[in-house]
Amino acid sequence: MSGALQDWKSQKKPFAAVVTAPVFWLALFFVAPMAIVWLYSFGQNAGPADIEISGTLDNYKRATEWLYVSIFLKSFAVATLTTLLCLIIGFPVAMAITFAAPKWRPWLLLGIMLPFWTNLLIRTYALMALMGTNGYMNKGLGELWEGASWLRTLVGMQPLDAWTPVQLLYNNFAVVLGLVYVHLPFMVLPLYSALDRLDKSLIEASLDLGAGHFKTFMQIVVPLAAPGIVAGVMITLIPALGAYLTPDLMGGTDSQMIANVIERQFKRANDWPFGAALSFLLIYAMFILIAFQSMRANKVKAA
Amino acid sequence: MPSPMFQRCALTLVSAACLLLSAQAQAKPFKWSSASDIPTLDIHSQNNALGNGVHAAIYDSLVYYNSKTFKVEPRLATSWKEVSPTQYRFTLRADVKFSDGSALTADDVVFSLERARAKTSNFHVYTQGFSRIAKVDARTVDIILSGPNPVLLNQLTELRIMSKAWAEKNKSVDPKDIKTKEEYFAHRNANGTGPFMLKSWEQDVRLTLVRNPNWWGKLEGNVTEIVYSPIKAEATRIAALLSGEVDLVLEYNGDIAQAMVEDSDIGFVIPKEGSQLNSDNLCIPKGAPHPKNAHAFINYLLDAEAGKKITETILYPTPNDAAKALMPDAYKNNPVIFPPADVLAKCEYAKFNSELQPKYEEAFTRVRAA
Numbered sequence: 226m227s228g229a230l231q232d233w234k235s236q237k238k239p240f241a242a243v244v245t246a247p248v249f250w251l252a253l254f255f256v257a258p259m260a261i262v263w264l265y266s267f268g269q270n271a272g273p274a275d276i277e278i279s280g281t282l283d284n285y286k287r288a289t290e291w292l293y294v295s296i297f298l299k300s301f302a303v304a305t306l307t308t309l310l311c312l313i314i315g316f317p318v319a320m321a322i323t324f325a326a327p328k329w330r331p332w333l334l335l336g337i338m339l340p341f342w343t344n345l346l347i348r349t350y351a352l353m354a355l356m357g358t359n360g361y362m363n364k365g366l367g368e369l370w371e372g373a374s375w376l377r378t379l380v381g382m383q384p385l386d387a388w389t390p391v392q393l394l395y396n397n398f399a400v401v402l403g404l405v406y407v408h409l410p411f412m413v414l415p416l417y418s419a420l421d422r423l424d425k426s427l428i429e430a431s432l433d434l435g436a437g438h439f440k441t442f443m444q445i446v447v448p449l450a451a452p453g454i455v456a457g458v459m460i461t462l463i464p465a466l467g468a469y470l471t472p473d474l475m476g477g478t479d480s481q482m483i484a485n486v487i488e489r490q491f492k493r494a495n496d497w498p499f500g501a502a503l504s505f506l507l508i509y510a511m512f513i514l515i516a517f518q519s520m521r522a523n524k525v526k527a528a
Numbered sequence: 529m530p531s532p533m534f535q536r537c538a539l540t541l542v543s544a545a546c547l548l549l550s551a552q553a554q555a556k557p558f559k560w561s562s563a564s565d566i567p568t569l570d571i572h573s574q575n576n577a578l579g580n581g582v583h584a585a586i587y588d589s590l591v592y593y594n595s596k597t598f599k600v601e602p603r604l605a606t607s608w609k610e611v612s613p614t615q616y617r618f619t620l621r622a623d624v625k626f627s628d629g630s631a632l633t634a635d636d637v638v639f640s641l642e643r644a645r646a647k648t649s650n651f652h653v654y655t656q657g658f659s660r661i662a663k664v665d666a667r668t669v670d671i672i673l674s675g676p677n678p679v680l681l682n683q684l685t686e687l688r689i690m691s692k693a694w695a696e697k698n699k700s701v702d703p704k705d706i707k708t709k710e711e712y713f714a715h716r717n718a719n720g721t722g723p724f725m726l727k728s729w730e731q732d733v734r735l736t737l738v739r740n741p742n743w744w745g746k747l748e749g750n751v752t753e754i755v756y757s758p759i760k761a762e763a764t765r766i767a768a769l770l771s772g773e774v775d776l777v778l779e780y781n782g783d784i785a786q787a788m789v790e791d792s793d794i795g796f797v798i799p800k801e802g803s804q805l806n807s808d809n810l811c812i813p814k815g816a817p818h819p820k821n822a823h824a825f826i827n828y829l830l831d832a833e834a835g836k837k838i839t840e841t842i843l844y845p846t847p848n849d850a851a852k853a854l855m856p857d858a859y860k861n862n863p864v865i866f867p868p869a870d871v872l873a874k875c876e877y878a879k880f881n882s883e884l885q886p887k888y889e890e891a892f893t894r895v896r897a898a
Contacts, residue, residue, distance in 0.1 A: 270882055272882070273880060273882055292890070292893065292894055292897060293893075295897060296897055299897075371577065374577075375577075378575075378653055379653070381653060381656060383679070384577075386598065478895075478896055479896060479897075479898070481896045481897065486893055489889050489892070489893070490889070493885070493889055494885050494886045494889035494890075495880070495885055495886075496885070496886040499886065
């Protein structure tokens with residue numbers, strides 16, 4: 226991009242100085258533990274606290290049984306739905322921030338990032354207090370219902386039956402809502418950075434040349450924002466796929482995702498090798514997603 | 529992951545894993561709450577959902593909705609018939625007494641229905657279409673309508689009956705005018721024929737109803753006292769309600785004993801098939817650098833006074849007899865903390881089975897994936 230940036234190959238020493246610390250960090254705290262877990266996935270329990278790494282593929286064989294494949298597929302479906310909803314909700318938000326007056330923009334961005342100031346667990350419990358059968362949402366709906374009932378008595382009609390709270394929590398709906406709530410900022414921020422770089426005169430040109438707003442949006446804004454969309458989708462889809470806390474706290478008995486199953490292998494079932502195999506299948510799936518994306522990115526660059 | 533080999537040591541806390549139910553056989557006051565207090569005890573002064581609900585516990589109406597089917601059923605009126613499309617004849621239940629001991633008569637019904645039509649009443653919506661109320665004999669009343677009315681019975685469910693003599697004696701013939709602040713007998717006191725009677729009412733603080741021993745009907749359930757306290761602050765009320773968010777949990781007895789201190793409407797049940805026992809252990813890992821300190825700490829915990837303080841907080845069955853001896857009888861005789869021997873005999877310690885545990889979890893995963 227810029228001529229001032231030098232190729233790292235011609236400046237090996239300074240590059241090595243800069244890169245050593247992060248590489249060391251990654252090797253020690255990421256690669257090494259993951260390698261241990263990877264080895265476990267080829268092992269079997271030899272006692273309550275011992276794992277014998279025997280090179281067996283039994284764990285993978287068991288992990289590819291339909292029971293676990295179906296949970297993988299369900300997790301993928303939930304993550305995809307979450308990503309899609311985040312995209313649909315996040316795009317207008319990112320657009321609004323882009324086109325807002327410059328003095329408002331930092332405040333709006335702050336608003337997007339504000340939830341990160343609080344721990345995810347606290348935010349999840351706050352959502353649960355909101356959505357419970359005795360929560361604020363049901364309270365509000367109950368008040369409206371009573372109001373409607375009272376209006377009916379005013380005109381001489383029979384009052385409505387007593388309000389029965391809606392079950393908002395502990396089902397798949399709650400899981401998707403919780404995941405969308407948690408991941409929305411991850412979608413909005415890359416979208417915003419893509420839209421911010423977009424040359425606005427192109428939009429004006431498109432409108433001047435007779436294209437409608439919708440056509441301009443679909444043919445100018447969306448293609449130009451594509452890198453941001455792809456980045457947002459990846460950055461939302463991957464954590465959503467491995468979501469653990471939200472389905473655990475907000476989900477019902479049928480809302481388990483693959484991360485919950487993995488957790489049980491490491492804790493209650495005390496079957497670390499199997500848990501490791503499941504974890505690595507999840508990691509491989511994410512690898513494939515990222516590989517697809519970079520292949521696509523390379524193709525775009527080459528074209 | 530590699531867990532050190534544990535050397536088992538002293539102190540064992542036995543606890544049974546179990547179920548908690550909200551229903552309970554023992555009679556205790558039923559306590560409830562919402563945002564505001566009832567506006568008045570005067571049954572014709574304010575048409576307010578909360579107030580009407582409370583009034584219905586103290587005062588009977590001629591007919592009322594069955595709470596399960598929501599169909600209109602006899603209450604003070606045992607039967608009724610359509611004399612003509614604009615005249616309905618109601619037969620009153622015999623031997624009904626107000627809580628002050630006086631008997632219900634047709635005069636009281638005529639008086640109460642007319643009272644609901646008074647200028648200061650807020651129940652006109654329920655007396656719409658009434659032309660006249662007439663006493664036929666001591667146990668028969670006619671309602672004469674200005675036109676055919678298909679919802680007459682529904683209207684009557686909200687028109688409660690008060691004693692005429694009581695109202696006249698206490699200068700409460702007309703409903704309390706809600707626009708005035710003056711004291712009014714029927715606003716602060718009640719005398720109905722209903723299943724409950726007023727024990728006390730401190731406005732905005734507490735309303736207590738007790739069972740009416742002379743009620744003509746048979747009350748379902750075991751509630752003998754109802755205590756209503758309005759909680760204005762949303763957050764406080766939500767916190768109080770949140771504890772009712774779930775009805776059933778799987779918990780150890782000590783945790784439930786702690787919860788029962790705060791909420792008397794919680795029970796503890798051990799499945800009749802038995803349950804699992806668990807002990808907390810104090811262990812010193814092999815090769816621990818300061819075993820002496822560990823022993824000193826264990827000795828301290830086994831001290832009777834220290835054990836008593838721990839037990840007072842955790843409410844688990846203490847294995848420390850000296851500490852138990854210091855505890856009050858309420859603890860020692862608590863069946864939640866110390867389940868009867870025949871129940872405990874069915875419980876057993878769980879043993880970790882490395883073969884079965886993954887299979888058990890797989891079955892659990894299968895159920896949850898279904």
